[in-house]
Amino acid sequence: MSVRRRDVELKSKIDSTFFAEWKASWTLRHRRREMIAGYLFLLPALLLFCIFTFLPMIESFFISFTDMSLNSASTHWVGLQNYALILHSADFWESFLNTAVFAIQVLPLNIIISLFLALLVHKKFKGVGFFRTIFYTPVITSMVAVSVAWLWLFNPSYGLLNSILADLHLPQQSWLVQPHWSLEVLVLLRVWKGVGSNMIIFLAGLNSVPTEMLEAAETDGAGRFRRFWSITWPMLGPTTLYVIVLGTISLLQAFTEVYVMTQGGPLETSSTVVYLLFQKTFQAFQLGFGSAIAFVLFVVILALSMINLVFVQKRLNRAY
Known part of the structure; x- marks a missing residue:
């Protein structure tokens, strides 16, 4: 009787361990899917921000070190001259x-x-x-x-x-x-x-x-x-x-x-x-x-x- 009881307890522990691991794995996959879905929803806004805001800012930053002018066809690197x-x-x-x-x-x-x-x-x-x-x-x-x-x-x-x-x-x-x-x-x-x-x-x-x-x-x-x-x-x-x-x-x-x-x-x-x-x-x-x-x-x-x-x-x- 004691042997059977130990077997039942061991089986119960194995089942609970398996269930806990499965639940943790499912939760991890669920969170990963939520995170991916969140990034997919953010992607259009991030693309628009990068194309129309971030990239023009970077280009403008480099332009600030030049003498670019619409009155002149040539552009030269002038370093910190504009800031001076x-x-x-x-x-x-x-x-x-x-x-x-x-x-x-x-x-x-x-x-x-x-x-x-x-x-x-x-x-x-x-x-x-x-x-x-x-x-x-x-x-x-x-x-x-x-x-x-x-x-x-x-x-x-x-x-x-x-x-x-x-x-x-x-x-x-x-x-x-x-x-x-x-x-x-x-x-x-x-x-x-x-x-x-x-x-x-x-x-x-x-x-x-x-x-x-x-x-x-x-x-x-x-x-x-x-x-x-x-x-x-x-x-x-x-x-x-x-x-x-x-x-x-x-x-x-x-x-x-x-x-x-x-x-x-x-x-x-x-x-x-x-x-x-x-x-x-x-x-x-x-x-x-x-x-x-x-x-x-x-x-x-x-x-x-x-x-x-x-x-x-x-x-x-x-x-x-």
Whole structure:
């Protein structure tokens, strides 16, 4: 009887071992098929990215070391000459300063206003969906269409804003013609158009804040501002980091509103780095110099993004 029992136990162990090995093998094959299927789904997008983005970037990088121009049939290798010209180019540094001032003004305003709107529409009340839609509508509107509308709004001759000032017997302004106003109009435009997108991102962050912590703080007597400053705002740290990084990248590439509304004027006071790149590449046909500007901007954006990720992440780690 004991021998038969040992045989049964041995057979059971063999069966369980075989089943475990078969299950592990099946799981491995299943995961491998899922991985292959995932790569096959990604393949069209990867091919498009390589053909239309990555390969042109590589080619543009090599062009930046040449004097390629559509005005000349010959192209010569010039090494770092284009990058040296950038360092000594007054136009580049003026455009870079304009871009920096533009981004420094827009980013904080965008974050503050979008967070405020997110806090307003986060609460459940009648018509909240309507207000969310209204605030988000500028995001889905074409930048060209928005720029044309704002160009009419701030037109010094027949613009709506000057008409209102005239009705109020206030002095009218040449908004897009005066050097100290042109860039500020672009700042207002970008803030108005961008707050809706960041509002949605902050709404997602607010939904992830544990309600138990807020309720416990309210029970302990913490007011609204105290709950926001001590709980909500620290919990929104990763969301704010995401908004800062994406906002920085977007603002440093500002072009459409400049091209439609000011063409970099007056006196290049609203010219940005990307608009200068456009002028050098597609108007002056200096492909080598324009490619060098593009890669300098790429390095600046990459450096600022890494700085944001490293330093802000350290603060988040200390906060948590």
